[in-house]
Amino acid sequence: MRRIGALVSRNQRFIPLLATAVLAFVAYGVGAIIYPGMRDPQVFINIFRNNAYLLISAIGMTFVILTGGIDLSVSGVMALTTVASAALLREGWNAWVVILLMLVMGMALGGVMGSFIAYLKVQPFIATLAGMWFARGMCFFISDDAIAINNRTFRILGGTKILIPGLSDPTAKQGDFVSIFLVVSFVVLAVAMYLAHYRPFGRAVYAIGGNEGRNEQSARLMGLPVKRTKVLVYTLNGFCSALAGIALGVFVLSGHGLYANGTELEVIASVVMGGTSLSGGVGYVFGTLFGVFILGVTQTLIQFNGALSSWWTRIVIGVLMLIFIGVQSLLAARKRGRRRAAAREAGAPAPTAVRNRRLLVFGGSGAVIVIVLALIAINWIPKSPGDETAAKTSTPSSVCEFKPFRQDQAEIAVETGAVVTYERNGGPDCIDELYFIYPDGRIVGDDGTSKIEKQMTPADVDTLLAGINDLGWFTDEMYNTWHTPCGQCYGYYLTVSYDDHIKTVKGVDGGTDAPADYWQVVSLVKGIVPRFATAP
Amino acid sequence: MRQSRSSFTWRKVSESKLFFPVAALALILLFDLILVPGFFTIQTREGNLYGSLIDIVRNGSTVALLAIGMTLVIATGGVDLSVGAVMAIAASVAAILMNPYVLAKELPPHLMKLINDPTFTWQPLWIVILVALFVAIVCGLWNGLLVAYVRIQPMVATLILMTAGRGIAQLITNGVRIQIFYEPYAFIGQGWIVLPFSLYIVAFVYAIAWILTRKTAIGLFIESVGINFRSSFFSGIEEKKIKLLAYTFCGFCAGIAGLVASSNIKTSDAFNIGLTLELDAILAVVIGGTLMSGGRFSLLGSIIGAWVIQAITISMYAVGVPAFALQAIKGVVVILLILLYSEQVRGFVRRIGAQKEA
Numbered sequence: 001m002r003r004i005g006a007l008v009s010r011n012q013r014f015i016p017l018l019a020t021a022v023l024a025f026v027a028y029g030v031g032a033i034i035y036p037g038m039r040d041p042q043v044f045i046n047i048f049r050n051n052a053y054l055l056i057s058a059i060g061m062t063f064v065i066l067t068g069g070i071d072l073s074v075s076g077v078m079a080l081t082t083v084a085s086a087a088l089l090r091e092g093w094n095a096w097v098v099i100l101l102m103l104v105m106g107m108a109l110g111g112v113m114g115s116f117i118a119y120l121k122v123q124p125f126i127a128t129l130a131g132m133w134f135a136r137g138m139c140f141f142i143s144d145d146a147i148a149i150n151n152r153t154f155r156i157l158g159g160t161k162i163l164i165p166g167l168s169d170p171t172a173k174q175g176d177f178v179s180i181f182l183v184v185s186f187v188v189l190a191v192a193m194y195l196a197h198y199r200p201f202g203r204a205v206y207a208i209g210g211n212e213g214r215n216e217q218s219a220r221l222m223g224l225p226v227k228r229t230k231v232l233v234y235t236l237n238g239f240c241s242a243l244a245g246i247a248l249g250v251f252v253l254s255g256h257g258l259y260a261n262g263t264e265l266e267v268i269a270s271v272v273m274g275g276t277s278l279s280g281g282v283g284y285v286f287g288t289l290f291g292v293f294i295l296g297v298t299q300t301l302i303q304f305n306g307a308l309s310s311w312w313t314r315i316v317i318g319v320l321m322l323i324f325i326g327v328q329s330l331l332a333a334r335k336r337g338r339r340r341a342a343a344r345e346a347g348a349p350a351p352t353a354v355r356n357r358r359l360l361v362f363g364g365s366g367a368v369i370v371i372v373l374a375l376i377a378i379n380w381i382p383k384s385p386g387d388e389t390a391a392k393t394s395t396p397s398s399v400c401e402f403k404p405f406r407q408d409q410a411e412i413a414v415e416t417g418a419v420v421t422y423e424r425n426g427g428p429d430c431i432d433e434l435y436f437i438y439p440d441g442r443i444v445g446d447d448g449t450s451k452i453e454k455q456m457t458p459a460d461v462d463t464l465l466a467g468i469n470d471l472g473w474f475t476d477e478m479y480n481t482w483h484t485p486c487g488q489c490y491g492y493y494l495t496v497s498y499d500d501h502i503k504t505v506k507g508v509d510g511g512t513d514a515p516a517d518y519w520q521v522v523s524l525v526k527g528i529v530p531r532f533a534t535a536p
Numbered sequence: 537m538r539q540s541r542s543s544f545t546w547r548k549v550s551e552s553k554l555f556f557p558v559a560a561l562a563l564i565l566l567f568d569l570i571l572v573p574g575f576f577t578i579q580t581r582e583g584n585l586y587g588s589l590i591d592i593v594r595n596g597s598t599v600a601l602l603a604i605g606m607t608l609v610i611a612t613g614g615v616d617l618s619v620g621a622v623m624a625i626a627a628s629v630a631a632i633l634m635n636p637y638v639l640a641k642e643l644p645p646h647l648m649k650l651i652n653d654p655t656f657t658w659q660p661l662w663i664v665i666l667v668a669l670f671v672a673i674v675c676g677l678w679n680g681l682l683v684a685y686v687r688i689q690p691m692v693a694t695l696i697l698m699t700a701g702r703g704i705a706q707l708i709t710n711g712v713r714i715q716i717f718y719e720p721y722a723f724i725g726q727g728w729i730v731l732p733f734s735l736y737i738v739a740f741v742y743a744i745a746w747i748l749t750r751k752t753a754i755g756l757f758i759e760s761v762g763i764n765f766r767s768s769f770f771s772g773i774e775e776k777k778i779k780l781l782a783y784t785f786c787g788f789c790a791g792i793a794g795l796v797a798s799s800n801i802k803t804s805d806a807f808n809i810g811l812t813l814e815l816d817a818i819l820a821v822v823i824g825g826t827l828m829s830g831g832r833f834s835l836l837g838s839i840i841g842a843w844v845i846q847a848i849t850i851s852m853y854a855v856g857v858p859a860f861a862l863q864a865i866k867g868v869v870v871i872l873l874i875l876l877y878s879e880q881v882r883g884f885v886r887r888i889g890a891q892k893e894a
Contacts (some may be wrong), residue, residue, distance in 0.1 A: 140863075
């Protein structure tokens with residue numbers, strides 16, 4: 001026991017990191033038990049594949065936070081990169097030149113912000129806020145609308161599947177794969193770890209941060225190049241943001257000024273969850289990987305659940321951050337406590353009352369966390385398989401028997417004038433809902449037993465159709481991604497008739513290779529159709 | 537003799553806390569005076585005043601309200617990033633209390649009619665306002681507890697509510713944008729008694745904050761906590777309670793701002809209400825001359841700071857900068873203003889004073 005205690009206190013600085021890693025894997029494990037679909041190795045890979053841009057950006061942010069600063073401009077720079085590269089590619093520029101130019105642009109923006117912070121003593125918060133506004137505004141100077149990227153190199157960058165030996169069949173070119181930018185993000189991670197832990201630059205970064213800015217003074221007195229390091233850190237982060245922007249642009253194959261809105265929060269949250277202290281000086285680049293992992297697992301769990309809305313991601317991340325910060329400040333309190341104990345031995349009195357009160361508050365906030373978690377659980381459990389509600393609606397087994405799509409019914413509806421037919425099948429409650437949207441704004445829903453109707457204006461339908469068309473419904477980019485769905489996932493069957501085109505795409509939730517804009521189309525339609533009352 | 541007196545006034549003016557915010561506002565208004573004809577015309581319609589200047593104070597009132605609360609928090613050496621999310625929560629609570637039926641999937645026809653009836657409200661207006669403000673105060677209290685008693689850094693502690701708060705707001709409204717039809721509620725943000733009603737709300741909240749900080753010792757305590765919380769603690773100031781009070785008051789202000797904002801657009805939109813407004817509010821405080829490191833603060837300066845931000849926006853519109861490009865301009869102007877505040881410029885102003893004295 002004592003040896004364990006010694007081990008813990010010797011490796012105390014790794015505890016937040018370890019906690020993050022353990023929690024991430026536990027969350028994934030729980031998900032894999034509840035949702036068999038999550039056991040697919042590809043789903044695991046996709047957690048990183050879909051968040052590759054987040055990881056790249058979070059790595060740069062880790063350095064900034066280690067110096068005790070903050071960079072709010074990352075999302076703006078990302079959006080600017082997507083728009084600028086899309087616009088340049090549309091003009092026919094060479095893709096590699098564009099990528100190089102974007103990286104230089106990101107570094108320049110970061111460098112300028114860093115100089116403001118280091119030399120003119122502007123608060124990082126304010127300088128990077130102005131940077132974010134500037135970058136986002138510039139996006140709209142370039143283009144008001146989304147620009148599609150049709151460049152071949154970008155398509156290859158986004159579409160290449162690097163098959164994993166052992167998990168795939170190279171001759172049939174099928175199986176589990178990683179994307180190019182997933183590899184890139186891990187290369188960036190390796191380089192960043194080398195920079196942080198084996199280079200003078202990294203040591204200077206750690207020396208500057210922490211202790212509410214007082215360490216900066218000590219670092220300067222030690223003769224470390226404080227100002228130059230700061231500028232370099234923000235330049236590095238600008239580079240990472242631009243690279244993340246390219247990864248995002250390649251992933252969604254378009255550019256728009258509203259992309260990555262609010263991403264800076266997710267990036268900062270990943271860094272904090274990865275065990276880096278926001279006051280700087282404490283933390284590991286490697287931990288950021290697990291911060292992003294937790295974020296990705298949360299998103300995946302919510303996607304697989306299907307019944308929870310996306311805003312739960314935010315609440316869960318908020319609660320997780322509270323827990324991590326709680327652990328961090330508990331460790332800090334223990335450290336202080338030990339120092340006080342040492343002081344007591346030297347004869348100084350110890351204010352134990354303060355510590356007791358802190359414990360009380362910790363108990364209180366712990367109780368709040370438990371309540372919130374309980375609330376989440378209450379929301380979750382009825383939707384999990386094997387439960388009464390799920391059993392009542394259909395099969396008693398944990399996996400729902402998938403009903404075939406009612407294709408003929410949909411075809412007839414299209415012939416009689418429906419512009420959109422949308423069928424949602426499966427899910428935790430094993431539903432089968434078929435909706436028709438007519439040009440006069442009438443929406444009819446049919447779940448096999450009952451029907452509901454909703455009336456919209458014809459203009460709404462026009463906007464919907466135009467939106468679906470803009471997202472590339474009738475291009476080759478929107479293809480079927482139908483495989484056997486996981487037990488709790490939804491399958492979708494979506495027919496759109498617009499401008500004399502009729503096209504049907506089938507897809508499935510938790511799908512691993514859905515086209516970039518497919519989910520946006522689905523969410524457009526999903527948001528408009530009326531809801532059936534769930535089983536009482 | 538005459539010279540020395542004039543230098544005395546110059547120094548008094550230039551060293552006043554309000555000098556820089558007022559100078560910034562004057563600079564922007566001067567720009568308007570030259571480039572925008574008719575910017576200063578004020579019309580009267582049915583006894584009420586309308587015009588670009590009125591628009592500045594009216595549209596800036598949300599940020600001004602946030603800035604009042606934010607000033608106290610920043611003066612204690614903290615920052616509150618969650619005000620935008622708290623606005624969304626307060627607006628969502630208010631919208632639900634006025635019309636809970638919008639969330640129902642299917643309704644009997646007699647209730648269906650109520651959904652867009654401008655005279656219908658489920659709870660009386662005063663309960664709506666009180667409950668929404670109460671929820672906002674609880675949010676502020678939560679922030680204050682985390683910062684003062686659990687000793688989490690302010691930026692991190694409030695980041696938690698900033699991330700989770702918007703999710704909570706969406707949870708309350710079930711992720712739906714709720715249109716508010718109840719007519720009296722719209723008066724909060726759109727009403728007009730000679731001047732816009734929201735301006736009176738700002739004045740009211742400012743009066744509360746002013747009496748709280750300048751007519752009691754609390755203001756002094758806040759400054760002392762911001763300058764050095766340890767020595768304040770040793771001199772017998774209960775710094776934890778002071779911090780708690782500041783964050784709670786900030787939550788209260790954010791709640792009012794949420795009501796004003798949602799009533800202004802007659803919609804409770806959990807996604808967009810108050811989005812990035814925390815940044816505007818902090819900026820307003822900084823422009824108003826309160827240092828981010830805490831200590832001395834100026835409430836009036838922060839309100840003027842909020843108007844400066846709004847004046848930039850409105851003058852850009854007036855000059856014809858398209859709405860989408862506004863952010864880029866705003867970013868540049870912010871950097872220029874912050875440079876105006878830098879030590880170099882302050883030193884320059886001081887030197888002018890010194891020259892005059894010589």
